Amino acid sequence: MKKALIISLLLTATLALQARQDSTAFYRHDVRIGWGEMLIESVLYGARPVHSWPQPDKLSPDYRAVERTNAWLSGHFFAEYQYYFRHWLSFGTQLDFEAILWDKTTYDRYRNQVGPTQRERNYNLVLMPELRFTYFRSPYVRMHSGLGIGVNFAFDNMGGFAAAGAFNLDLFTLQVGKDHWYGAIELGMLNAMNRDRLFYVGSRLISVSVGYTL
16 A cells, blocks of 8 residues: 555655656757738739620720739748747747739720739738747647737838738737758738728738747
8 A cells, every 4th residue: 555655655756746847848949930821912912804895885985994913922932930938938039921923004994905014013011020829749740829919011113112010910810840850830810900901901811931949
């Protein structure tokens, strides 16, 4: 009976010590790069349907239709650095870039091109500090959520420039790896807007990344 009790106490102490080591042994620095989709932007800024009218003679001679063609969206390319103060709390900065490109052509009522095709190139660059909370940690799996607040710089090939507030809701991120390297999939919502314009909302819903800890 005494031997069983001693063995049980030793086993309990060993498990408790191992659990403490798992929660306190962690790398301080976390660097990752990734790519996220642009589903919302593809709906808002994608190619527009061709305007072709069955009875163009009934339209005004001054009628003009602008068509957006050859739309291309780069997706979100991002890089991030995080510093862990505790095994569950870290703070860092993220840089996110996206490009939205299209051609814009004006047509008359007979769908004859009026004027040259204009190539528009639009870019968004986000600089965003982010706070992260890691609520599960094991040798192979980590789970975290976070909140980022920063600024979005929007510019284009026609000299346009605007700054806007930006924030990101990292709803859930799953990291899988061993030792230093890991892969991650994130469910989030990246948003940017100012008083005059909504640049994007609910963007980068799903993203994938690879990271290195040290």
